[in-house]
Amino acid sequence: MMRRKRPGFLSLTLKSFLVILLIACVFGIVKLRSDFLKLEYSIGELENKKTNALRERKLLLAERTSILSFAKITTAQPSQEGFIIPDRVKVISIDKNKKYMPYRASLEKRNLDEP
């Protein structure tokens, strides 16, 4: 009659460890999957927030554009005439980059040399 050799302590420990490892792996995968989904939800929420922020930004930009229109600026002035474009006979703009133009600015009638 053959005698069966009883499994050793090391073998039992190894088998138990492997079973626990297998179970841990399964749970780990489930946890990872769950975390991944959570992240996707978070990203989804952030994307929603971003979309709403962009929407609001568009509204604000439109409002700013409307407020900064030349028509609004002219009517915003307290005087009845609104914003007045300078009288070009009294004030003239000179581009200093053009060589044939004078470099120095002056207020001739007020005896000033510098702008």
Add this chain to the structure above:
Amino acid sequence: MNKKRAVILNTVIIFSFFIVIFRLVDLMIFNHKILANSARKQYIKVEDIQARRGIIVDRRGRELALNLELDSVYCDPQNFTRENEKLGTLASLMGQKPEAILAKIPEQGRFVWLGRKMEPEKAEKIKSLKINGLGFLTEAKRYYPKSNLASHIIGFVGVDNQSLEGIELKYDKYLKANGGKVIVERDAGGRILSSGVITEIKGNNIVLTIDEVLQQIIEKELDKAMSKWKAAAGSVIMMDPFTGEILALANLPDYDLNKGSSANASERRNRAITDCYEPGSTFKIVIGIGALEEKILKPNSLFDVSRGGIEVGGKTIRDVHKYGVLTFKEVIQKSSNVGSIMVGMKLGKERLYKYAKLLGIGEKTGIDLPGEVSGWIRPPEKWSATSIGAIPIGQEVAVTPLQILRAYSAVANGGYLVTPHVVKEIISPDGRTIASFNDRDKIRIISSRTAETFREILKSVTEEGGTGTLASIDGNDVAGKTGTAQMINPATKRYSKEKYVSSFVGFVPADNPRIAMIVVIYEPRGQIYGGAVAAPVFRDIANQALSYLKVPIEEKQNKPDIVVMR
């Protein structure tokens, strides 16, 4: 016995495994496609990618047409529960009666719009009512931040963003974008997981040649003139005479682009290109240019107009004032009808017609706006006996303000007929230039010498003794021509004695033009002459425009008090 049991048990286990394996093969191989599709339908959702029209900006990048994203409210009649109190609040928020809202909701069907593109605050209040069966969708709404500004150029779109007028219509294929589809995952509760893809597609942006400030200046001054003369309508066009770029274009009456659908036909008419009128004396450019180009006359050629009238085909045409002997230059300067008819007769009808066509009369200018008309001038073989007396002074012809401006621009730029245009560039959403219209075709139609001579004649119009002195400005010479034309009374089909079209067309600075401009005032009251009605508008606009464009005053003129270095 134990061995027998073990065999049976093993057989059962192996058989069970086989069953499982067969089932797996069935699910994973034979029915894979059907089942995979069925699963996809449950966790995948196909959503529309929002398509947004490109924006429209002026030549300096100031926004003229934008997109907003607003909520629209719809109703699913199958899930709608009527709660009178909430319905009342909803109706008051939407500015309607509860019965009107209920009338919109059919018995059958699953979808009906209740309100489109609502203001954000209003939409939030409706959302907070939490009415069963109401849902919200985000839609793009076209918004025009400058309201009425350049309304006849920009145009507008309808509630479904379909193009209806102006640049919106003409350049629709560039502005609009085709929406696509995006696949997103969702959970059992219907919540969408991160899509991680672009959910917006943009159309191309359009850069106009218009300058917002110049546009505002001409609209303001035109409005002032309309009020002053209680006129029926008016048009002003400002153009770069060398390139054909329209710097500003305004018509009154106009309309608010954000309420474009409610504007009437008169408000929506772009009179500058769609309305024909008899130009009157501004048409004298044709006989002037023709006579100089054909070398029939010189500026100092003499005409005896002392009779104050001339009979053509049994009809007598008179001057406003009696003059003695005038030079050709003075004929134009004083706008003598008699002298102009004499010039026209010297030129002859064939050549008169030829030069009218050369200057673009009776032809579309090719401007990139919808609805342009060609106007008309009859060919010489169809002229009546009076035509040679009428056409040289701008009668029996129909033109648009833009055609006349284009003809005068040829004098300003040394003899070239330019193609007017309002679009400068088309830019893709990522910033690439798709098309540039900076170098449009221009054709030489007259010699530079003729242009130069006629320019000097036109300068005399705004000098002492001319009809357009009120168009002169301090600091620079103005070249131009006044025009006063009677309108046809539709009832009598004869010239009206009350209704006139007053106009002034010119360019400034005369010797190095930066702007060419036409002012047309329809049916002014109290005064009718172009020199009195339209010329001051030209002056006021030109003064501000030249200041804004930093055009220096000419040295021979007054020196400035202050010089500012930039």
